[in-house]
Amino acid sequence: MSLRFHSKTYMFLAITTVVLYILYTKFSKPAKQENNEGIQEINKQESKTKVSVPRNKIVVAVVACGVRLNETLTMIKSAVMFTQATLQIIVVTEENLIDGFHKILTEWKNIAQVSFDFKILPLTFPKENTEEWQKLFKPCASQRLFLPSVLHDVDSILYVDTDTLFLTPPEKIWEHFYKMNSSQMAALAPEHEDPNVGWYNRFARHPYYGKLGVNSGVMLMNLTRMRKFQWGAYVTPIYKKYKLKITWGDQDIINIIFHYHSDKLFIYPCRFNFRPDHCMYMSICKSAEKDGAAVLHGSRGFFHSDKQPAFKIIYNAFEKFQLGGDPYSNFYEDLAAELNATTHTNCGLVKDIFLKSIRQSLP
DSSP, X not given: OHHHHHHXXXXXXXXXXXXXXXXXXXXXXXXXXXXXXXXXXXXXXHHXXXXXXXXXXXXXXXXXXXXOHHHHHHHHHHHHHXXXXXXXXXXXXXXXXXXXXXXXXXXXXXXXXXXXXXXXXXXXXXXXXXXXXXXXXXXXXXXXXXXXXXXXXXXXXXXXXXXXXXXXXXXHHHGGGGGSOTTOOEEEEESOSOXXXXXXXXXXXXXXXXXXXXEXXXXXXXXXXXXXXXXXXXXXXXXXXXXXXXXXXXXXXXXXXXXXXXXXXXXXXXXXXXXXXXXXSSOOOHHHHHHOOSEEEOGGGGGGSSSSHHHHHHHHHHHHOOTTSOTIIIIIHHHHHHHGGGTTSHHHHTHHHHHHHHHHHOO
């Protein structure tokens, strides 16, 4: 009796197991397959966004206010000097500077050896707290936070601060769009390489990206993806929450956003945003030591001071150069000679980091 009872029990359990397995395989596989198809469709759509960024048309955007007219024009000149692609310049500026930009850029367009177009737009800030946004950190610097909506018909841009200079063709930076995965919507360089002198890890009173934060002076922006992410919906609430704790204005807001959405950011090496911090104490940007500095960022006024003369000398050389002239005899030779006189300074000791890039970029 006991054996017969156990035999029936085992048979019932076996049959139940078989039935449950059949039901599982029948109904779970289609659901899994359907889910994968959905993921594949999303990836296809994101891939289309990825390849929509053209390789042969580079869009460089800049925001300029106050006394930044000449500095901005010098940055634009450096881009025009080295580019081999079709270049479009977008300048967002205050009303009293529009005519000055238009006059000079029109003259350059007629004499430059490469083709470039330009567009000059007025500042556009949110109606709420407009004056406060305009004065955040530096005059109108926070305009960059609203470019996804201001440039609503533009897919992607290379945004640069006014105090930057291209030592290589802008397309060298632009190529990083094609290294991004389907989630990433922007690219930046680290704020520091050495945690011992890092600012964010030692002093910040707000969240920031990664271990050392990022510097926003040279920023690839896939505006299409940023709009899809609803970038603008994050900016104002973050500012209201942290306004009393941020030091570097728009850069801090960008750090806070990517702290919480780190998967949306691509990090490129420090050579694409080479700053005085990378050489003023000792050389700490290994990618620049290997391949040269691609973009020089004279942050904190280093293009206009004698703290590290190499930065000022390079800026003056670009400012003096006349488009249409010989970039080797009228630019590079004099620059190399002047930099030889700076080897008593730490940044002057690594002058080849700058000259290497320029030499390789000359037509």
